[in-house]
Amino acid sequence: MKLLSRLNMSLLSAFLFLFFISCGDKKDTFTTTSPNSEFSFTLKLDETTAPVYSIKYRGKEIIQPSLLGLEIDSHKVQNNVTISELETQSVSDEWTPVYGERNRYPDTYTESLYELGGYNLPVKLRVRSYNEGVAFRYELPEVNSSLTINSELTEFSVPATSKVWASNRAQSEIMEMRVSEIEEIVERPLLIQPEEDLFLAIGEAALVDFARMKLSNKNGGTLVASLEGEAVMNSAFSTPWRFVMAGKTPGQILENNYLLLNLNEPNKLDDTSWIRPGKVIREVTLTTMGGMACVDFAVKHNLDYIEFDAGWYGNEYDEASDATTITVDPKRSKGPLDLLAVIDYAKSKGVGVILYVNRRALEKQLDEILPLLSSWGVSGIKYGFVNVGPQEWTSWLHDAVRKAADHKLMLDVHDEYRPTGYSRTYPNFMTQEGIRGDEESPTNSMVLKTLFTRMIAGAGDHTNCYFAPRVDETMGSHASQLAKSVIIYSPWQFLYWYDRPKGSRPGDEGAGGSKSFIQEVPELDFFDALPTVWDDSKVIEGYPGKFATMARKSGENWFVGSLNGEESRVFEIPLSFLDPDSKYEAAIYTDDSTVATKTRVKIEEKEVNAQDILSFDVKESNGVAIHIRKVN
Numbered sequence: 001m002k003l004l005s006r007l008n009m010s011l012l013s014a015f016l017f018l019f020f021i022s023c024g025d026k027k028d029t030f031t032t033t034s035p036n037s038e039f040s041f042t043l044k045l046d047e048t049t050a051p052v053y054s055i056k057y058r059g060k061e062i063i064q065p066s067l068l069g070l071e072i073d074s075h076k077v078q079n080n081v082t083i084s085e086l087e088t089q090s091v092s093d094e095w096t097p098v099y100g101e102r103n104r105y106p107d108t109y110t111e112s113l114y115e116l117g118g119y120n121l122p123v124k125l126r127v128r129s130y131n132e133g134v135a136f137r138y139e140l141p142e143v144n145s146s147l148t149i150n151s152e153l154t155e156f157s158v159p160a161t162s163k164v165w166a167s168n169r170a171q172s173e174i175m176e177m178r179v180s181e182i183e184e185i186v187e188r189p190l191l192i193q194p195e196e197d198l199f200l201a202i203g204e205a206a207l208v209d210f211a212r213m214k215l216s217n218k219n220g221g222t223l224v225a226s227l228e229g230e231a232v233m234n235s236a237f238s239t240p241w242r243f244v245m246a247g248k249t250p251g252q253i254l255e256n257n258y259l260l261l262n263l264n265e266p267n268k269l270d271d272t273s274w275i276r277p278g279k280v281i282r283e284v285t286l287t288t289m290g291g292m293a294c295v296d297f298a299v300k301h302n303l304d305y306i307e308f309d310a311g312w313y314g315n316e317y318d319e320a321s322d323a324t325t326i327t328v329d330p331k332r333s334k335g336p337l338d339l340l341a342v343i344d345y346a347k348s349k350g351v352g353v354i355l356y357v358n359r360r361a362l363e364k365q366l367d368e369i370l371p372l373l374s375s376w377g378v379s380g381i382k383y384g385f386v387n388v389g390p391q392e393w394t395s396w397l398h399d400a401v402r403k404a405a406d407h408k409l410m411l412d413v414h415d416e417y418r419p420t421g422y423s424r425t426y427p428n429f430m431t432q433e434g435i436r437g438d439e440e441s442p443t444n445s446m447v448l449k450t451l452f453t454r455m456i457a458g459a460g461d462h463t464n465c466y467f468a469p470r471v472d473e474t475m476g477s478h479a480s481q482l483a484k485s486v487i488i489y490s491p492w493q494f495l496y497w498y499d500r501p502k503g504s505r506p507g508d509e510g511a512g513g514s515k516s517f518i519q520e521v522p523e524l525d526f527f528d529a530l531p532t533v534w535d536d537s538k539v540i541e542g543y544p545g546k547f548a549t550m551a552r553k554s555g556e557n558w559f560v561g562s563l564n565g566e567e568s569r570v571f572e573i574p575l576s577f578l579d580p581d582s583k584y585e586a587a588i589y590t591d592d593s594t595v596a597t598k599t600r601v602k603i604e605e606k607e608v609n610a611q612d613i614l615s616f617d618v619k620e621s622n623g624v625a626i627h628i629r630k631v632n
Contacts, residue, residue, distance in 0.1 A: 030085055032112040034129040035092065039246070041127050041134045043068075043114060048079045051116055051125075055134050057246040062158070062200050066222070069153035070138055070239075072119065076153065082117035086124070097261070098272045098427040099491050099533040101552070105258045106131070121147075126238075128263075132256035133245035135205065135263055142236045149233065152213065152225040154242055156202050160221035163193040165453050165544050170416045170434035174449040176545060182217040185226050187418065189456040190215055191250060191544065199250045201456050205241040205263035207420040209395040212388065213240065228389035240420065250452040251539030251548075257456045260421035268425055274408045275427055276379070277491035277533045278304025280354065284513030285504050286311050286333035291342035293503025297518070298351045302528045305379060305492070306346060307354040312339060316358035316384060323361035323369050333510050343377050352379030354412070354492075359386050366400055370407045380410030380430070380492075388416045398422060401429050412461055412492055419458035430459070431490045437462040438497055444476040444621045445545045445565040451487055452544040459490045466527075467599075468498035468514055476563075478599040479591040482526050482625035486561030487550045493532040523589050523601040526625055530559060538577055551577050556630035558584075564618045571616045571624060578610040582630055589625040590616065607631075 033040040040056045046065065055063035069077055093107040109130040116123045124139040140147070160180040167174045167187045179192065189203035202223065204213045211227040218224045225242065241263045247253045269275075283294045283306050294306040311332035314321040328335040343353045355378055357369060362383060373381065381404065387393035397417065404411050405428045418434035435454050436442050442450070447462075454460060465471065466481050475481070485493060500509065502517045509515050531554040540560075542548030547569060549562040558578065562571045578584060585607055592602035608614070608628065616624050 027085070028083075030083060030112065030114060032088070032110055032127045032129045034110060034131050034134075035090060035108050036131045038131065039129045039134050041129050041136065043083060043125070043127070045081060045083060049081055050078045051081050051083060053136075055244050057198075057200070060198070062194070062198070062246050063244055064157040066155040066157040067153055068125065068155075069116070070123065071150040071153065073148055074150055075120070077116075077118045078153070080118050084115045084117065086113045086115055088112045095266065097424065098267060098275055099277050100258070100261075101489055101534050101537040102258065103535040105261060107262045130259060130262070132259045133243055135241040135243040135259070137206075137241045138239045140233060140237045143233070146232050146234045149227075149231040149239075152227050152239070154225040155218065156215070156223040156244070158192055158200070158221050158223065159194050162221065165191045165449055167436075167453075170418045170454075171436050171440065173436065174446065174453055176449070179217070179223070180220045182223075185214045185216045188213065188215060189453060190223070191253070191453045191456070197248050198246065199248070199253055200244060200246040201253050203243055203260070203420075203456065205243055205260040205420045206265075206422070207240040207394060208398050208422060209391065210240050211391045212394060213242070229391060231391045245456070249539075249542075250544060251542050254452060254456060255537065255539050257458065260419075260456075260458060261424040264421040264424045266424065267427055269405055269427065272427055275410060275430075276304065276352070277430065278352070278493075279527070279530065279532060280305040280307050280492055280494045281496040281499070281501075282307045282309055282494060284309070284498065284500050285508045285510040286328050286335065286337050287505060287508060287510075288336055288338045288342060290500065290504040290508065290510070291337070291339070292345060293501045295342070295346045295349055295351050296503060297501035298346075299349050301524060303351070303495070305352045305354050307356065307382065307494070308339065309356045309382070310358060310384065312337060312355065313357075313361070316356075316360065319360055321358070321361055323357045323365055324372055334508070340376060347377055354378070354380045354382060354410075356382040356384050356414070358384040362386075362400065363396075366403065370403055370409060374407040374409055378409065380412065382412040382414055384414045386413055386415060386417055401426050404428060410492075414461075418454070421458060423458065430492045431461045432459065433461045433463070435460040435462055438465050438468075438470070438475065439463045441470045441474045443474060443566075444480055444563055444623070447484060447488070448542070448548055448563060448565050449545045451548055451563075452542065455489065460488055461490050461492065461494060462488045463497040464488075464493070464495050465497040466495065466499055467516070467518055470498075476621040477591045477623060478523070478601050479589050479625055480563055480621065480623035482523065482589050482601070483561035483563045483623035485527065485530055486552060486559045486625065487548060487563060489534075489537070491533050493530070495527050519598060521597045521599050521601065522603055523599065526587070526589055526627055529627055540573060547571070549573055553577075558626075558628040560624070560626035560628065562616070562618065562624040564620060564622050566620050568617070568619050571618050573614045573616070573626075575608055575610055575612045575614065575628075578608070578628070579630070580610040582609070584608050584628050584630055586614075587627045587629075588614075591619065591622040
């Protein structure tokens with residue numbers, strides 16, 4: 001009898017539990033866990049009934065309870081909110097990019113959709129817990145009239161004493177400090193180190209037609225999403241994704257930067273045969289003679305493009321400038337420039353031409369410029385000094401990317417634009433600055449900060465130079481420049497930004513160009529062989545501002561770059577990434593003051609295999625570059 005009573009009570013308890021669940025009751029904590037169980041996102045209401053979330057990595061809370069929400073039409077919802085879970089699904093997939101840092105990207109996550117009640121309309125929160133990090137965004141339904149998102153209430157709470165590498169603008173200096181010391185709005189991705197063996201990055205993905213987000217410090221360790229203006233919606237709408245990545249090392253986060261691509265829509269171009277990554281030399285003289293010389297140099301040194309920068313159609317800063325004409329700016333060049341003849345000559349040699357056009361001409365002439373330059377046979381455009389930040393200019397730029405694709409034109413975007421993964425959707429969007437590149441004469445230490453912060457966002461046009469005096473004066477060394485071309489990823493890799501080849505007119509260096517000519521030093525073989533996109537990429541070791549070694553694979557060969565900061569150190573490079581059953585030959589490029597060339601780069605050839613560990617004593621601000629070829 002007692003057994004039967006206990007059984008009846010158990011059945012009654014089970015019935016009541018199922019009844020409450022079926023009525024949508026009262027679950028107050030919701031968790032979305034990644035397939036590998038390393039990341040989890042927890043959503044609940046705090047004591048004021050405001051929605052808060054937290055994130056754990058390997059069981060450790062990396063984002064402490066933090067506020068969620070939006071201000072819509074000047075109405076903030078911070079209490080009396082309800083949460084309901086609408087659906088959860090698991091996805092395990094992978095995809096092949098048109099080009100990238102790998103030839104396959106995994107796309108594995110658990111996704112939950114929640115509804116946040118309390119607004120005048122149903123606001124949903126979509127959460128994805130990936131094996132590489134966590135991302136979430138707000139989704140709003142179809143509306144009958146426009147709504148204005150005045151601000152975003154999203155917070156990211158971390159220990160105030162955490163170390164952070166922050167910059168105020170896309171191309172400003174990256175400073176190491178504590179989170180509590182952040183006083184101005186800072187860029188994203190933001191790299192944070194709460195503990196010795198824990199790093200995390202906070203950022204934004206899939207920013208297409210919304211106001212840009214940066215981060216401000218609310219009080220000590222609470223970072224707040226700071227939108228650059230309001231966003232107006234007239235139909236169903238999703239905000240960009242907010243993501244948090246984590247790893248035991250900063251290199252682990254950098255290796256996983258494809259997460260931003262995963263958060264964007266798949267490729268929308270049916271035909272991508274015309275999209276061609278490659279190496280670029282900038283033509284600095286704006287003359288026919290200089291253009292022809294650059295084409296000949298490109299053929300000799302296995303470059304794919306020459307680029308004519310500002311000045312080919314007049315003063316780029318003049319509102320009256322007309323990019324449908326070829327009118328050389330006399331402040332930049334004496335000319336003459338027969339640009340169409342150079343384009344035809346380049347095409348006959350298999351070399352493409354890229355033209356720079358400033359935003360002033362783009363904003364008033366875009367629909368005229370794109371078909372015209374395409375008819376000239378131009379391969380791509382560098383959009384110059386584009387407006388960024390507010391929703392209006394974010395939408396304009398990505399529309400300009402789509403329009404360029406309609407005319408089979410590839411793009412490089414110049415200045416403050418920072419990528420959020422749109423090159424997956426429109427792979428004609430090759431690269432962008434938004435980086436403290438060689439135009440700013442960065443030290444190796446600054447480049448090593450850039451590597452582990454800005455490069456999480458995606459490709460960066462670093463405007464690499466090789467023979468410019470600044471390399472010896474402030475930027476480290478020539479072996480460093482070789483190494484930098486490996487570690488800083490860009491499908492369009494500019495290698496000779498301030499350099500000009502023989503064949504240009506003597507004394508005709510143009511705007512910012514070198515007075516002397518490119519010298520045929522032996523180590524240019526490294527650049528000649530260098531790919532710009534990869535089948536695999538690995539961060540061997542590294543720390544922001546201090547040191548880094550990366551290895552990248554193309555076909556059967558590997559390229560390795562080691563960059564050193566402000567202290568001499570021994571670099572130990574295990575070659576375990578090589579095929580253990582194969583033999584290889586390595587060409588090793590190091591700085592050596594005894595070498596009798598202007599660039600002082602030593603080249604050593606040796607046989608290597610997967611069991612080898614290469615060791616180098618590297619002085620401060622020096623580097624190592626290695627080209628490893630498989631022996632058949």
